[in-house]
Amino acid sequence: MRLIECKDLSKSYGSKQALKQVDLTLDAGAPIALVGPNGAGKTTLFSLLCGYITPTTGEVSLLGHKPGDAALLGRVASLPQDATLDPNFDILTQLILFGTLQGFSKKEAKSEALRVLSLVDLAGSASQKPKSLSHGMAKRVAIAQSLIGSPEIVLLDEPTAGLDPANAKKIRELVRELSSKTTFIISSHNLDELEKLCGQVLYLELGQLTQSVSMDDxxxxxxxxxxxxxxxxxxxxxxxxxxxxxxxxxxxxxxxxxxxxxxxxxxxxxxxxxxxxxxxxxxxxxxxxxxxxxxxxxx
Amino acid sequence: MRNMLLLAQFEVKKMLFNPRGVIALAAFSLVWLLILLYPIRGASEFLISPDYKALIEGLFGPEVVSELFKWSVAELAIYWIAALYLFPLFSIFIAADQFSSDKARGTFRFLTLRASRESIFFGRFIGHMTIQTILVSLTVLATIVLAVSREATLLMPAIGSGALVIVNLVIVLLPYTALMAILSLYANSARQATIYAILIWAAMSITIAIINNYLPIISELKWILPGSQISLMINTQGLGSFAYAPVALLQTLVLLLLGRIYIKRSAI
Missing domain, CATH: 3.30.70.100 (Alpha-Beta Plaits)
Structure with missing residues (x-):
């Protein structure tokens, strides 16, 4: 079964076409990079894969199912760009909710939440509310939530943008460590980083997939x-x-x-x-x- | 199903255990305390006096308020009138943020990969109905305490009609909450959702009034607006109030179905 398959995928916002007839097949394995200039349609492609938006034309399937299908719940995770947690609750409470929604019991969800927080070095901030976190810390929490329950696909939209070099390095190491079980798809502008991490690079420009480069050709x-x-x-x-x-x-x-x-x-x-x-x-x-x-x- | 209940539970927790929710609850309790202490306690004394009954009947006609004097617990009769008008209003404010700020913040995006959009929609709706049921029950309980403090023998009748009042009020609030669910899904903030609600009720009331005037044949159209049965429900009591329940239940059903379609299609 294909990990991700897109056929003739297009998305328009009013008269602006953000994505034009993208055909894409990806298999599980080493992390996959998605690069392209600002406004190239990377986030739109991510949003389509996560089912946040629906395509204007064309089809998407992940693990053989349409985005949003009940069969994908808990198997696909993402770090959405600019999404923030509920400011009313501390981080741990929200991660526990996410865990229980994925089928963990309350107790399991708590230990799972603490596990993913310690992966990003934030176990000590578990009782803080999202507003008291710095930009970089909030991003790491958002990365942590995407790792709950070891999903099969994790989509990371600019995971290291805004992180200090030490933490960016830590996230790269984390992705490398986990990529035996999880296929990461990473959008980033940091080419050096992607070069070190990814096996395949997709280049998106003006809404079209113009190149697909394999690292070990x-x-x-x-x-x-x-x-x-x-x-x-x-x-x-x-x-x-x-x-x-x-x-x-x-x-x-x-x-x-x-x-x-x-x-x-x-x-x-x-x-x-x-x-x-x-x-x-x-x-x-x-x-x-x-x-x-x-x-x-x-x- | 499990996710729906988890989300409903979380929603109740959000209202009851965080500072913003507690402040809203405090304001709500204070308003009700004033209503209980002045109109309800005062007016029920009037309602018991035969002179006052004659005056009211003389003013409004015996048909309009006949049921009002049949309540065994006078406090609950006044509470019923106040609650029928006030709770829907509270509902518009309390249920205005079922989805809007989560959508604007992107918090929704963390949820949709773990729970189906349907369970998020119905979970939030159930959560908000639970909060409102708790509020209704608390105010009815306070009214019963007030009645019993005047006359201890009223305890049993007060509990009986109090329970019916709670069920009837909750049914009245269902379509309001369902409509607010849809509006808060469309709006970008709770305030915007409230404004849309006011606009919808005003525009529909005016349209219905015009239609009633010029095309009386389709005057039954008024039943599509949530709350259209409230003015008629004033003069009902006990089991008789359930005569209007189908209106609210049907409106809720239609609104929830529309909401379900909307949340499945909307971009988040």
């Missing part, structure tokens, strides 16, 4: 992304081109170069590069096998 081995600390760009470009088996070298950003080669031998290009650096006393910062996600999507 075989082409990766033909590329090296080189970041230098300080060097003479011209000299480097010429120096690398003179090495064996180099097809091309391109300057991407400040001190970042993309090298394409056709060497079959492992580490041949790398060692040639190190020799070149030593000869010229150049300091390198990083050598990445393959291309960055940014380069894959925007070149």
């Amino acid at each position: 075989s082409q990766q081995s033909q590329y090296l992304t080189l970041t230098m600390q300080q060097c003479d760009s011209e000299k480097l470009l010429n120096g690398v081109m003179e090495l064996a088996d180099i097809s091309s070298i391109e300057k991407k950003q400040h001190n970042e170069f993309l090298i394409k080669h056709n060497s079959e031998e492992d580490y041949a290009i790398e060692s040639a590069l190190f020799t070149l650096f030593k000869q010229n006393s150049w300091q390198y910062k990083a050598i990445l096998k393959g291309r960055t996600l940014e380069d894959k999507l925007f070149s």
Whole structure:
């Protein structure tokens, strides 16, 4: 059974078409990333998958059921963008309600609520009311609620936006840890983060699905992304081109170069590069096998 | 079903155990305390005196208020009139936030992935009806205490007609709460839902009045408006009041069905 299937999916708000004929099939497994500029339709796609809104045309199915179907209750969870908890109750009370709605007994729901709160390091704030939380803490609580009862699909809409680096890292580790049981679909603008985390990247632009990139495609081995600390760009470009088996070298950003080669031998290009650096006393910062996600999507 | 009851229970808890709910309850109790102490206690003394009875009958005609004097407990007779008009008004305010602020805040989005929209809708409705039943029962209880403090032998008749009053009032409140459920689903705040309610009642009353005037044939149209039976219910008592229950029950049924369709289709 497919995890998610969208056929000819469109959504219009008045005259504005937010999503245009999206066809999509996703299978369970490594986290899936959804990227795209502001207003590309990411949140609309998430809302359709969660059943918050209904499509103008086309079909969506999750685990073989339509969004909102009783069979999906408790199996699909989400971190909705900008949704906040009821300010009248403390966090624990609300998470316990969510747990009991998912079928836990009161007692089980309480321990489950405390479990997910400790996953995001907030067990100590369980008795606080939502209004007394900072933006980042509220976001972590919202992530915690999406993990109640270990659902099969978790949709995270910009999970690390607004989090401090330490907590963002913690959330990434959490997603990685849990992704053996749960398939995460993550929308984010942080490409570095998605690159580390996801197996597949979907690129949405102007409401259309324009690209689907797999992180471990075989082409990766033909590329090296080189970041230098300080060097003479011209000299480097010429120096690398003179090495064996180099097809091309391109300057991407400040001190970042993309090298394409056709060497079959492992580490041949790398060692040639190190020799070149030593000869010229150049300091390198990083050598990445393959291309960055940014380069894959925007070149 | 289980989720529906869980949500209803949570709704009652929201009203009774958080500061905002408690303040609303305090205001409600204070208003009723004043009504009980002045009009109800005072007027029931009048109602017992034969001179006053003659005066009222002379004023309104014996047909209009005949039932009023048949109540065995005079306090409950006055309570009945006050409650028939006041509780629907309270209902509009108390039930105005069944969904609106949750929808505006996005809190709803946490619920719909765990409970069906239907169970959320009916759960909230049941919760709000429970709150109102508690309020009605408390005020009836206070009225009974007031009556018994005047005349201890009234205890048994007061309990009997008090119970009937509670059931009748709860039935009267059903369509109000159901309509507020739909309006609060449409509105973005409780205040907006209340304004819509006032607009609907005003516009429909005017329309119905005009229709009654020009097209008396379809004057029965008035029965579609919740509360249209209230003025007629004043002059009923005990089991006789149930004659109007089908109107309210039918309105509730239609409104709940409409609400169910609406919540299933609306974007949240």
